[in-house]
Amino acid sequence: MTDERRPRLAARAAPYLLVAPAWLWLALFFVVPIATILSMSLMSGNLYEGYSLTWEFGNYAAAIGTYWEQIGRSLVYGACATVLCILIGYPCAYWIAFRGGAYKNAYLLLLLLPMFVSFVLRTISWKAFLADEGVILGTLKGIGLLPEDAYVLNSAVAVVFGLAYNFLPFMVLPIYAVLERMDHRVVEAARDLYAGPVRAFTRVVLPMSLPGVFAGVIMTFIPTSADYVNATVLGGAHNTMVGKVIESQYLVNNAYPMAASITFVLMAVLLVGIFSYARALGTERVMEASAR
Amino acid sequence: MESMTEPTPVGAAEAPPPSPDVPAIALEGVAKTYRSGREEVRAVSRIDLEIAQGEFFSLLGPSGCGKTTTMRMVAGFEDPTEGTVRLKGADVTRVAPDRRDVNMVFQSYALFPHMTVFDNIAFGLRRKGTPADEIRRRVGEMLELVELSGRERTKPGRMSGGQQQRVALARALVNRPSALLLDEPLGALDLKLRQSMQMELKRIQRDVGITFVYVTHDQGEALTMSDRIAVMNNGSVEQLGGPRQIYERPASRFVAGFIGTSNLLSGSVADASGGLVTFPAGDGGAVCATAEAAVGATVEVTVRPEKIALHTARPDGAGTRSRVPGTVREVVYLGASTHYTVALEGGGPGGGSAAPELTVYTQNAAGTDDGPVRGDRVWLEWSPEHSYVLPA
Ligand SMILES: Nc1ncnc2c1ncn2[C@@H]1O[C@H](COP(=O)(O)OP(=O)(O)OP(=O)(O)O)[C@@H](O)[C@H]1O
Ligand SMILES: [Mg+2]
Numbered sequence: 090m091t092d093e094r095r096p097r098l099a100a101r102a103a104p105y106l107l108v109a110p111a112w113l114w115l116a117l118f119f120v121v122p123i124a125t126i127l128s129m130s131l132m133s134g135n136l137y138e139g140y141s142l143t144w145e146f147g148n149y150a151a152a153i154g155t156y157w158e159q160i161g162r163s164l165v166y167g168a169c170a171t172v173l174c175i176l177i178g179y180p181c182a183y184w185i186a187f188r189g190g191a192y193k194n195a196y197l198l199l200l201l202l203p204m205f206v207s208f209v210l211r212t213i214s215w216k217a218f219l220a221d222e223g224v225i226l227g228t229l230k231g232i233g234l235l236p237e238d239a240y241v242l243n244s245a246v247a248v249v250f251g252l253a254y255n256f257l258p259f260m261v262l263p264i265y266a267v268l269e270r271m272d273h274r275v276v277e278a279a280r281d282l283y284a285g286p287v288r289a290f291t292r293v294v295l296p297m298s299l300p301g302v303f304a305g306v307i308m309t310f311i312p313t314s315a316d317y318v319n320a321t322v323l324g325g326a327h328n329t330m331v332g333k334v335i336e337s338q339y340l341v342n343n344a345y346p347m348a349a350s351i352t353f354v355l356m357a358v359l360l361v362g363i364f365s366y367a368r369a370l371g372t373e374r375v376m377e378a379s380a381r
Numbered sequence: 382m383e384s385m386t387e388p389t390p391v392g393a394a395e396a397p398p399p400s401p402d403v404p405a406i407a408l409e410g411v412a413k414t415y416r417s418g419r420e421e422v423r424a425v426s427r428i429d430l431e432i433a434q435g436e437f438f439s440l441l442g443p444s445g446c447g448k449t450t451t452m453r454m455v456a457g458f459e460d461p462t463e464g465t466v467r468l469k470g471a472d473v474t475r476v477a478p479d480r481r482d483v484n485m486v487f488q489s490y491a492l493f494p495h496m497t498v499f500d501n502i503a504f505g506l507r508r509k510g511t512p513a514d515e516i517r518r519r520v521g522e523m524l525e526l527v528e529l530s531g532r533e534r535t536k537p538g539r540m541s542g543g544q545q546q547r548v549a550l551a552r553a554l555v556n557r558p559s560a561l562l563l564d565e566p567l568g569a570l571d572l573k574l575r576q577s578m579q580m581e582l583k584r585i586q587r588d589v590g591i592t593f594v595y596v597t598h599d600q601g602e603a604l605t606m607s608d609r610i611a612v613m614n615n616g617s618v619e620q621l622g623g624p625r626q627i628y629e630r631p632a633s634r635f636v637a638g639f640i641g642t643s644n645l646l647s648g649s650v651a652d653a654s655g656g657l658v659t660f661p662a663g664d665g666g667a668v669c670a671t672a673e674a675a676v677g678a679t680v681e682v683t684v685r686p687e688k689i690a691l692h693t694a695r696p697d698g699a700g701t702r703s704r705v706p707g708t709v710r711e712v713v714y715l716g717a718s719t720h721y722t723v724a725l726e727g728g729g730p731g732g733g734s735a736a737p738e739l740t741v742y743t744q745n746a747a748g749t750d751d752g753p754v755r756g757d758r759v760w761l762e763w764s765p766e767h768s769y770v771l772p773a
Contacts (some may be wrong), residue, residue, distance in 0.1 A: 274491040277458055280478040281485045282505035282556070289479075292504075296495045 130349035140345060148350040156334050156351055163331040164358065166245065167314025170252035171260070174309045175302065177253065178260035182301075183294075185261075186268035197265070200258055208255060212322045215251050216242065219323070243325030251319035256312060260305040267301030268294070303370055311359055331355055403470045404431040405560045405592040406455055406483075411464030412616075413450050424450040426616040427464065432560070432594060432609075434469075437586055439595045439603040442613035443639065448596045451613075452562050455594065456485045469559055479508070484553035485562040488569070490545045492537040498524075498548050499533035505556040523551040526585060543574045550585070560592040567602070579606055600640045604628060612636050629685070634771055637683040644689075644739040646705075646768075647681040650674050657701060657765055664726035666705035666760075670768035681771045686740040688767040691721060692760040693753060703768055705761045709753050710738060719743050719752060723759060 130148055134140035153160075185196045203211055217223055219241045222230075229235040241247050271294070279289035317332030324330070331351060338348035413425040425447040432438045440448045453459040454466055457478035466474045473481050484505070493501050502520045511519075524530045527547035537545050546566060553561055566582075567575045583606050586593045597603050603610050604624040612620045612627060612635075620632035631637035637645065646668055648660030653676050660680065662668045670682050684703075690696075696704060711722035721741040739761060743752065753759050 272489065272491060274487050274489055275493060277478070278485070278487060278491040278493070278552075279504070280458075281456060282552070283479045283508035284504075285477075285479050288508060293493055297493075 126349045126352055129345050130353050132346045132349075134346075136343040136345075145346065148346050149354065152347060152350040152354050156331060159329050159331045159334050160351075160355060160358065162328070163314045163355070164362070166248055166252060166320070166328075166330060167310050167316075169249045170256065170313040171306055171310045173249060173253035174257050174260035174305070178257055178305065179264055179302070181257075182261045182264035182268055186265050186271075187273075193269070197262075200261055204258060209318055209322075211255060212251055212318050215247075215254065216322055219247050219250070242323060243328070245324070245328055247323040248320050248328050248330070251323045252313045252316060255316075255319065256309045259308040259312070263304035263308060264298060264301040267298045271297060299370065303367070306366070307363060311363075314359065315355060403434075404467070405434040405436070405469060406430070406432040406594065407465075407467040407470075408451070408455070409465040409467070411451070411454060411461045411466060413447070413454060413459060414462045423616055425454070425461075428616075428618055430611060430618065430621070432592060434559070434592055435590050437583070437593045437595065437606060437608045439597060439607040439610045440613055441597055441600060441603040441610050441639075442619075443598060446613045447616040448598070448613055449564055452485070452564050452594065452596055455560075456483055456562055457481045482558050483560045483562055484556055484558040485564065486549050486553050486566045488565045490537075490549040492545055492548055492552070494536065494538055496536075497533060498529065498535050498537065498540075501537065501548055502552045502555050504552065509556070519555055520551075523555045526554070526588070527551045527581075542569055543578060546570065546578065547581075550582070554585070554589060554591070557589075558591065560594060562594045562596075564596045565598070566595075567597075575602075582606065604640070612639060614639075630769060631683060632772060634681065637769075637771060642686050642740050643683045644686065644737075645681060645683055646737060646739075647679060649679050650676050652676065658770075659700075662703075662725060663705040663707060666703075666725070667700075668703045668705065668768055669701055669765040670703075670770050671765045672770040674770075681773075682768040683771060684739070684763055684767055684769070686720070686742040688763050689739065689741045690762045691723075691741050691743055691753065692762060693757070695760050696762050701765055703761075703763050703765065705739070707739065707759060707761060709755055709757045709759055712753070712755055717745060719745055721753070721759075723761060 128142055129140070131142060131144050131146065132140040133143045133145040133148075181200070185193055185200075189196050219225065220227075221240050221242065226235060226239060226241060230237055230239065241250075275297070276289055276293060279293040280286070284292060314330075315332050317330055317336055320328055320330040321333055335348050335351050335355075338344045338351065408428050408430040410427050410429060411425065412423075412427045415422040415424055428451060440451060442448055450459060454461050455468075457473070457476060457480075461474060464474075465472055468482060493504065496504070499520055502523055503516050506516045506519060520533070521530070524533060527550055529544060529547055529551070532540070532544070537548060540548065546569075549566070550563075563582075567578050570578060579602060582593075582595075595603070595606065604627075607624055609621065609623055610627050611618045614635050620627055620636045622630075622632075627636065628640055631640060631643070634645070637643045646662055648662055648668065650658045650660050651667075652659040653674055656671055656673065657669055658672050658674045658680060659667050659669050668682060670680070672680065674680050695706070696702075705725060707723035707725045709721055710724045711720075713720040719742070721743070722738050723741060724738050741761060
């Protein structure tokens, strides 16, 4: 009996042993920091007297009460930037995947090229780009298309455009990956079955590429709503996003518990948002409705 | 009735009543050259074909001979470089695929993975604006025809290859196109399923009476299913005819070699009289063929393996039958029949060339004892009408 069981036990344990390093990695770099921040968010005290875990749930009430505006603004900016990324990124991915021919990889490289420049530098260059007398506004004002006092910098528009610019590749790549793998004959089948180019796109290509859009939305919405560089560089004082608040609470005010609880509120809001989005989009019913 | 927003496709059955002798599909001097950079590939060169209504027509040929390209030009996915494509007489050369009254069954099925079987089959009808209750009825009929009733809510990804194949067929057939184009639709199936689907396809084609254009590189499949076959090679049609004609009277060496196993023999005519020519083959043997040729001319004949009789001794009788001696090189026992490979003796009629080998199929009737074995000397015999002389 035991003779028979021993190898079977080893065989059953093997998969767990194989994934153990991955679990360890996750535990070390995901679970531990989260647990640290979670306990920090429930502490009270200050930098000089030290912090102690007093289950201070009031931190959360204070975080929401004080910073709901910044949290809301972050979500709105993130959502706008994500929509902008879809509107620009989808045609871009479609074009590379279906029309790129032999140069697909070259186009992808072009798309990724800005990523080789530091994120902060890129954002700062947008500042020059969008300046009141800069390349765009200066020219438009020069030919009289814009009034002299028009501005973009230090406005929500500048932040959203900056965010969309910086995170565009995160939208394009997952959509491209899906479109590139798509069997082109499925599109031809739609054309063969009396669908014009537009119908073939809306009934077949678009629904089949939704998983890529879904991945792209997650990969842009989360980092854009948590970003603070764009808001700081392009948004001015009135467009602070929650990322900036967390940063200054941590690094300027040293109010660690407050910073931790804002972080958690943001995380919770994003998780709820993503899950309801997944439920709405990921279910088969939505896909079937699009088949009609 | 079609909705007003979706015009009737070109060549549709509802258009002016077509006379039965207008071909369902006509290709007139159609050619296709693919260009990529400086490279040019002549995929199809000036094909002329007329495919009658209700016909089961096969395009047969080796890989890369242009079958798919020809089919895609009929469906509208490729623009011909030259020539005209007609559907029921109407020129559709520059008409988009969604405006042509033909439907295609793709080799890979190309089912819509995000839709149920029902939605897949209903796709074409919905695009044409067919009322919902009629769609339900016609899709139901189709599912019955392909024996998939009750599976309408299934996604294609959860079906077997054969089932997906039938969904693809139903999705095209439900539109009642004037012609159905099938590009190696059975290519991905195993032999047994393939054979039962061949029967199935033939039955469906008879039942619905729609023109089928069938692409295959499997000669057995083409022979069993088709009314007519176009054998293609290097972008042009080598021979056009019924299965029997193609099999028994190949128009070229290529067709003879491509269809079935064929034995090729050539030599210079030693005797010609009364519509019979004779040339020597093997060591003391002779080949007779019903043909007209001058003495001294070189002729090439093919003999089908099942037409040849195998003897252990020199058969006697009149001199009008082909008799060739040889040595058994290979014996393959297949149950109902046995396949022999026999090497001719004496270096063959070609002189310098290696000794030709002939393949012989014999039926294993009840009571016969074991036939010749490897290394045995045998005589092959067949009647002159089975020596088919290839056109020079
Ligand atoms: N899109 C294309 N671009 C360039 N050349 C092509 C293209 N499609 C086909 N060809 C070439 O045209 C020729 C005919 O191709 P086609 O696909 O029609 O052959 P086929 O008879 O269907 O072969 P198979 O039995 O392998 O499917 C081939 O030499 C092929 O390389
Ligand atoms: Mg092909």
